[in-house]
Amino acid sequence: MNPEEQTPQAPLQSPVENGAAAPEANPGGDAGRIAELEAKVAELTDAHLRAKAEVENARRRADEEVAKARKYAVEGFAESLLPVKDSLEAAIATPGAAVEQVLEGVHATLRQLVxxxxxxxxxxxxxQSGTRFDPHQHQAISMVPADQEANTVVTVLQKGYLIADRVLRPALVTVSAPK
Structure with missing residues (x-):
């Protein structure tokens, strides 16, 4: 209803105040209306309780899934490392193997691991040598005089590793000293 359409209402007065006779009470109509409203309240209360229970169940299921994800997060990674372990165990099981065979097996195992x-x-x-030093991915062990631009990688002492975009271990490097 628009505010322009509203009509001002007269203040409520009892029938006795305005001189009119009191209307007869309609007990049957009021009781029916009360029963109807009580049924509606019961229906809405039931719907509310069901919705609340559904939210609780969804929250509980989500918590269980998060717990499972944390518990088994490493499962895929561990599964992919099992062939590497199998290859290493097979190498140990053949003690009389020639050096060339062992070296070939080590290279195959390294490929599996990679x-x-x-x-x-x-x-x-x-x-690579000459790459600009990045403190987010490299850890400088020492600065050495070199014939290249200052603060660039001279040698890599130990490779670093990333998981997705996060540094797992920085690369240990020597860096060229300023001239």
Whole structure:
């Protein structure tokens, strides 16, 4: 209803105040209306309780799923490392193998390990010589005089690793000293 359409209402007065006779009470109509309203209240209360229970159940299911995700988060990674472990155990099981065979097996196992790491979004940080030093991905062990621009990587002492975009371990590097 628009405010322009509203008509001012007269203040409520009892029938006795305005001189009119009191109307007869309609007990049957009021009782029916009360029963109807009580039924509506019961219906709304039931709907409220059901909605509240559904929210609680959804919250409980979400908490259980988060707990499972935390508990088994490493499952995929561990599963991808099992072939690497199997290869290492097979190498140990053949003590009389020739050095060439062992070296070939080590290279194959390393390829398996690299593939498992890549599947799990683990990548290496191995900066080339001359790359600008990045303190977010590199850890400088020492500064050495070099024939290259200052604050650039001279050598990598140990590769670093990333999981997705997060540094798991920074690369240990030597950095060129300012001239």
């Amino acid at each position: 593939a498992a790491l890549e599947r799990n979004k683990v990548s290496q940080i191995n900066p």
